[in-house]
Amino acid sequence: MSVTSADVRARPERARTRRKPSAGGSKKWVAWAFLAPAAVIIGALIIYPTIDTIAQSFQNESRQFVGVDNYKAITESPRILTAIRNTFIWVVVAPALITGFGLIVAVLTERVSYTTAIRVVLFMPIAISGLAAGVLWRLTYEPDPERGALNVVIGSVVNLVGGPGAYPDATVLPEAPVQETSDGALAARSTVRPGESAEIGLVNVLDEEIPAGATQASEPQASGDSIPVVVWRDFKPGGGEPGVIEEGELGLPGAVVELTDASGEVVATQTTGPDGSVSFSGVGDGPFKAQIAASTFSPGFEGIEWLGSSLVTPALILAFFWMSVGFAVVIIGGGLSALPRDVLEAARVDGANEWQTFRLVTVPLMRPVIGVVFVTLTINVLKIFDLVYVLAPGASQDEANVIGVEMFRTAFSERNFGVGAAVAVLLFILVIPIMALNLRNFRRES
């Protein structure tokens, strides 16, 4: 350690004689000289403003005392009440979810050889701003089912189960002898029996929806015990006569035709061929009704409005989850590596399985670290601003509102300092329990 300088050593005698009497008095002066810059800045820009904001919350713009009017304004503003409700949801959901998931992932990453690599990837978002995360997730949450990554993933699963129908927009003419059933199928009003036929004419079928192989529709010819059904486009250039299959009107392939019995139960299903016809046989005596199944008209997956007003808060919390899980994993992982290995080994030797070891040994030993992560996340959630401000689009900004954002909006977008100060005080009150907890922990340690 070569830090002790030459001039320090040069004057040992004088220093020694000077130091003793001055130990009390001038030390205090020296200490304050070191503290002064920080004290002035903290005093002027944190302590004084905190007190002044409390005062402002009882005053109007021109700083006249108005009692609790500003607080009353909070309770009368639906937008601010939404902010309070949302902050409450955030605090209840986000820290617990992130800490719990972080604990599991931290334990799991310990069991593989690429611990560090995984933790770094999960931790990386912590270096990214709330604004950047907002942009990233705006892109991910894109509502268009073709362009939003999340919607494409969900859409591909949904479309596996039931994709879009052949004719999503098709309807029938009002005068047609067809009615819509309660589940969205289009059923012919009259019943059929073997040897009879049914026809259902659709309109509002787009040219591009009709497959290239579609051919001219023709009048169904019933014979024996078969029940032919034709689905056709009841429209041709120039209009045509409604309800009649005419030259130039195409059969509609790919429509799902169902035959239902008197109780409404589906007894047979077929998909129409190129001329729009199907033929049922051997289904019994009936009477039946022919209908085009609702699935033919299903629009398919249209994309979820993640950032629309109903889902915006869960969507924001998910983005915050992405941002913060790495923090939990790294802190808890740091704690795990400091756990006494022999205790865990002893538990395993005593016959505890992995889950028991985790629940009965790891978690209790990790409680202080888990607590720190939970408290840190809680404070971050209470103060959250940029992610919400950037990710929620203008239309759902009110629905996504949280206290941290509301304070900025009231005080600086709307220049209402009185109510803005009251909202700030509200936020301050919410962090006081955490402040008390910090102080208790600190005093216990020292």
Next chain:
Amino acid sequence: MAIAARTTAENRAERSPRGKRLSDTVARGPLHVFLIGLALLWLTPVVGLFVSSFRTVAAYSESGWWTALTNPRQLTLQPYLELVQNESLWTAVLNTVKISVPASLLVVMIAALAAYAFAHIEFKGRDWIFILVVALLVVPLQMALIPVARLFGLAGIFGTVTAAIVFHVAFGLPFAIFLLRNFFIGIPGDILEAARIDGASELQIFRRLMLPLGMPAIASLLIFQFIWTWNDLLVALVFAPGSSAPLNVYIRSQMRQYGTSIDIIAPGTFISMSVPLLVFFAFQRYFVQGILAGAVK
């Protein structure tokens, strides 16, 4: 993290003699799938933005970014070439540097002085004043915005880069003092006492002993503060709008025409993100140490 890696290695070493290694690997298939899947999931939004930053507005409104992976002809340098000529963007980048560099240096310097006093100089009321610092750790900065805006107005610096710097310094101080004091207090008082007996002044001890010995903590803190101020949006929105606005405020202002400005937003955000990410990857160890010290102590 180094410790974690070692214990993992030990665990494996213990198990392999039992001859379970292969079956272990097979049994752990789901674990590997889960963890690697998780990591890929975490990277996807970042990759999405990166790819998007090389696409045009037309491509954006037509298809998802992943289509560019199979059809790389969509990718173009056009958005970046246009950004190069976008003067307001470069002003914003410059403002970001002008705010975050001085703000982080000042916080560290001022906090180091105070932390030294808290850690190694006896004075009356020291513990109580430090408890005040601990209390201030959690004060939301929203609590100070209105009065400080007035104060800066009186001082004639409202709306300037200076205003943002000063505010960042103030709200960075409690954490910085807390972190450095906790580190400094671990430096043995004997060394300092020896220097005092040798006649060194407190300032000399601070400069020649405390700063070099405290370098690991100071480096962590510097990195932290830099990333924190670089990433800020709220403080700049209030105190440094208009011509003093940093990059994040500029990008945010473009968000109003999200769809049509995506060719500015995506590359702009990527620039804004890449600086803290580079710092993060370059100084990862200090960063993690800082987080651990700040959270666990």
